[in-house]
Amino acid sequence: xxxxxxxxxxxxxxxxxxxxxxxxxxxxxxxxxxxxxxxxxxxxxxxxxxxxxxxxxxxxxxxxxxxxxxxxxxxxxxxxxxxxxxxxxxxxxxxxxxxxxxxxxxxxxxxxxxxxxxxxxxxxxxxxxxxxxxxxxxxxxxxxxxxxxxxxxxxxxxxxxxxxxxxxxxxxxxxxxxxxxxxxxxxxxxxxxxxxxxxxxxxxxxxxxxxxxxxxxxxxxxxxxxxxxxxxxxxxxxxxxxxxxxxxxxxxxxxxxxxxxxxxx
Amino acid sequence: xxxxxxxxxxxxxxxxxxxxxxxxxxxxxxxxxxxxxxxxxxxxxxxxxxxxxxxxxxxxxxxxxxxxxxxxxxxxxxxxxxxxxxxxxxxxxxxxxxxxxxxxxxxxxxxxxxxxxxxxxxxxxxxxxxxxxxxxxxxxxxxxxxxxxxxxxxxxxxxxxxxxxxxxxxxxxxxxxxxxxxxxxxxxxxxxxxxxxxxxxxxxxxxxxxxxxxxxxxxxxxxxxxxxxxxxxxxxxxxxxxxxxxxxxxxxxxxxxxxxxxxxxxxxxxxxxxxxxxxxxxxxxxxxxxxxxxxxxxxxxxxxxxxxxxxxxxxxxxxxxxxxxxxxxxxxxxxxxxxxxxxxxxxxxxxxxxxxxxxxxxxxxxxxxxxxxxxxxxxxxxxxxxxxxxxxxxxxxxxxxxxxxxxxxxxxxxxxxxxxxxxxxxxxxxxxxxxxxxxxxxxxxxxxxxxxxxxxxxxxxxxxxxxxxxxxxxxxxxxxxxxxxxxxx
Numbered sequence: 001x002x003x004x005x006x007x008x009x010x011x012x013x014x015x016x017x018x019x020x021x022x023x024x025x026x027x028x029x030x031x032x033x034x035x036x037x038x039x040x041x042x043x044x045x046x047x048x049x050x051x052x053x054x055x056x057x058x059x060x061x062x063x064x065x066x067x068x069x070x071x072x073x074x075x076x077x078x079x080x081x082x083x084x085x086x087x088x089x090x091x092x093x094x095x096x097x098x099x100x101x102x103x104x105x106x107x108x109x110x111x112x113x114x115x116x117x118x119x120x121x122x123x124x125x126x127x128x129x130x131x132x133x134x135x136x137x138x139x140x141x142x143x144x145x146x147x148x149x150x151x152x153x154x155x156x157x158x159x160x161x162x163x164x165x166x167x168x169x170x171x172x173x174x175x176x177x178x179x180x181x182x183x184x185x186x187x188x189x190x191x192x193x194x195x196x197x198x199x200x201x202x203x204x205x206x207x208x209x210x211x212x213x214x215x216x217x218x219x220x221x222x223x224x225x226x227x228x229x230x231x232x233x234x235x236x237x238x239x240x241x242x243x244x245x246x247x248x249x250x251x252x253x254x255x256x257x258x259x260x261x262x263x264x265x
Numbered sequence: 266x267x268x269x270x271x272x273x274x275x276x277x278x279x280x281x282x283x284x285x286x287x288x289x290x291x292x293x294x295x296x297x298x299x300x301x302x303x304x305x306x307x308x309x310x311x312x313x314x315x316x317x318x319x320x321x322x323x324x325x326x327x328x329x330x331x332x333x334x335x336x337x338x339x340x341x342x343x344x345x346x347x348x349x350x351x352x353x354x355x356x357x358x359x360x361x362x363x364x365x366x367x368x369x370x371x372x373x374x375x376x377x378x379x380x381x382x383x384x385x386x387x388x389x390x391x392x393x394x395x396x397x398x399x400x401x402x403x404x405x406x407x408x409x410x411x412x413x414x415x416x417x418x419x420x421x422x423x424x425x426x427x428x429x430x431x432x433x434x435x436x437x438x439x440x441x442x443x444x445x446x447x448x449x450x451x452x453x454x455x456x457x458x459x460x461x462x463x464x465x466x467x468x469x470x471x472x473x474x475x476x477x478x479x480x481x482x483x484x485x486x487x488x489x490x491x492x493x494x495x496x497x498x499x500x501x502x503x504x505x506x507x508x509x510x511x512x513x514x515x516x517x518x519x520x521x522x523x524x525x526x527x528x529x530x531x532x533x534x535x536x537x538x539x540x541x542x543x544x545x546x547x548x549x550x551x552x553x554x555x556x557x558x559x560x561x562x563x564x565x566x567x568x569x570x571x572x573x574x575x576x577x578x579x580x581x582x583x584x585x586x587x588x589x590x591x592x593x594x595x596x597x598x599x600x601x602x603x604x605x606x607x608x609x610x611x612x613x614x615x616x617x618x619x620x621x622x623x624x625x626x627x628x629x630x631x632x633x634x635x636x637x638x639x640x641x642x643x644x645x646x647x648x649x650x651x652x653x654x655x656x657x658x659x660x661x662x663x664x665x666x667x668x669x670x671x672x673x674x675x676x677x678x679x680x681x682x683x684x685x686x687x688x689x690x691x692x693x694x695x696x697x698x699x700x701x702x703x704x705x706x707x708x709x710x711x712x713x714x715x716x717x718x719x720x721x722x723x724x725x726x727x728x729x730x731x732x733x734x735x736x737x738x739x740x741x742x743x744x745x746x747x748x749x750x751x752x753x754x
Contacts, residue, residue: 023740025690029704030733032740051744054693062683064644066666066675070687077691105660154645183310187603191643193679196725198641200293203729204607205643208306234730237716262733264715 019047020085024095025057026226037253038091045133052081058098064192088122093156096124130165142175149218150178152185153225181212190231206235220244233262283614288637292608300439309606315544334655337591347491354494358556363572368398384480390505391415392485396616412475414504429610432596482508486519488531497531499548515566522590541595541653591654598648620648620658639665708737
């Protein structure tokens with residue numbers, strides 16, 4: 001598997017993969033450093049990255065809340081903006097999963113064809129860096145990165161099969177093994193509008209996740225989706241739990257001097 | 266035991282009622298009980314481990330899953346063949362077969378059979394179909410004594426509650442509560458009730474008398490075999506077999522989607538069911554029932570009935586939700602649903618809780634009534650991952666939310682918010698401008714503290730967690746600035 005990936009990587013490198021970065025709205029608005037880290041990691045790996053400047057949101061909030069009708073124009077808008085690219089990469093499993101799995105279902109006719117085409121070249125960041133354009137960053141001395149535990153965000157895990165990729169990258173670049181928590185694959189309670197519609201249940205789920213993370217003794221709770229991380233960081237703040245919450249792209253890029261999510265500057 | 270009398274409790278109706286409109290309050294109440302919360306958390310931790318082990322030990326579980334799924338889809342696609350075939354075979358085995366369009370019809374058919382035999386005492390095996398029709402209440406009102414004989418069902422019947430889980434109905438009850446219940450309801454005399462084992466022994470004693478005294482036994486079915494008219498039942502306590510063989514009259518209450526073509530299909534289903542439900546390779550008791558006692562046989566019921574309930578299933582079969590009829594009622598989606606584990610089964614206020622129930626309840630009642638349930642989902646996809654019937658539960662739930670939105674049931678402020686967000690996101694320049702302003706403001710207000718405890722219009726979020734402050738500047742602003750600086754250099 002590794003050999004096949006690196007083989008594909010060598011081939012890809014020769015031709016400089018052209019990547020359109022889908023920033024995702026949460027990174028755009030709440031934490032630009034995640035998108036900058038993604039950009040830097042892709043460039044280090046030999047990709048030529050461009051950022052379509054009219055991009056907004058993939059339409060997930062409406063889609064998951066049952067408002068398919070207003071998700072459709074957003075899906076078409078995104079397809080039109082990104083389909084010229086050779087690859088589309090997003091630092092989020094749920095946004096990439098929306099494009100890969102849900103656009104083809106949401107759209108009909110010619111648009112479905114275009115959605116399927118876009119789906120075939122859309123990747124979540126860590127899977128792209130593990131499998132398509134192997135991350136070329138210099139290893140970071142292990143003592144520079146605190147102990148990390150990892151939350152597997154649901155859409156990335158179950159729609160895109162992302163589980164070993166971020167761990168492999170962390171091992172290779174940060175020279176750190178993730179300290180696994182119990183039930184790392186169970187939802188953190190974010191769920192898009194769910195967390196605001198059913199806040200008490202969502203809060204309980206976030207607390208369970210934080211308790212499992214704390215039990216590992218790790219200092220950093222990482223993951224690949226800002227939705228989950230904002231939820232967990234916000235709940236940790238509310239409960240006075242001392243955990244740094246950071247996106248995996250920032251860790252791989254060595255951005256540990258930045259204030260963690262929800263930390264004061 | 267000549268003077269054995271039936272305890273009063275089995276003559277009483279349910280005393281605890283929940284409604285699906287009150288999902289949030291009921292969930293809140295359940296989460297406020299530390300003992301119950303502990304029990305449910307244990308379920309959410311252990312059951313996935315047990316299932317995971319059983320699935321890993323099996324080998325090609327996915328192959329089995331797809332095999333059974335194909336069988337069930339084939340059967341549903343050809344019910345017009347298999348349903349009459351099953352009926353014909355069951356009749357030729359000496360059964361009587363009844364069709365009930367509604368729950369009310371099933372109840373009156375069952376009562377009719379009981380009255381015909383002047384029965385006063387009924388023992389029941391676990392049956393979700395009769396939960397669906399509220400058969401117990403119906404028979405009790407008509408003056409019959411009805412005893413649930415599955416231990417979990419017996420416990421909640423004593424407590425006047427409904428099942429909180431489709432496989433483990435009393436899973437929400439801590440042992441101490443069960444002990445107290447038995448102390449209150451049983452005339453214990455000298456008998457011990459210290460350990461869980463004592464309580465099992467106690468119920469076994471009590472239930473044995475019921476089995477021997479009842480005139481009618483009622484059970485459900487896990488599969489109906491079209492090729493020979495047999496019904497299959499799995500239990501871990503053997504109580505179903507006692508209900509099916511000791512009383513002179515047996516009534517099997519079930520539904521048409523339990524039909525599979527062949528015996529071997531039913532057995533493939535059991536392999537899937539036992540592993541998915543409780544991580545067993547096979548249930549302790551796995552029995553096929555053919556029909557009444559034959560002339561040369563010593564035991565078994567003298568008369569047997571099979572009642573097939575429709576209750577909206579024909580409509581589901583013809584709808585976009587027909588995959589729901591592939592459900593084999595294993596409960597794996599409940600055990601793996603973090604919302605179910607947090608909220609507990611009673612919060613759903615419906616016969617079927619958890620992901621399976623959140624799809625079924627609106628289909629069996631109405632979306633108006635059960636509107637909240639399809640929203641009790643984070644789309645995490647764990648239910649679909651473990652569903653032995655490979656039902657795309659998250660998508661069905663999303664489609665129900667779509668129906669909710671389309672028919673105007675979604676609350677006005679959510680509709681407005683979602684539509685406004687989509688409209689602005691559909692106008693990139695406006696979006697850039699509006700988000701740029703909003704984020705700058707939020708950053709200024711929040712950067713010192715790092716987050717917000719309260720925020721107007723975000724009460725749902727901030728009721729349980731802070732909102733982390735944005736880092737400052739949107740990526741699109743910062744990136745454009747960086748590109749400009751680079752161009753200038």
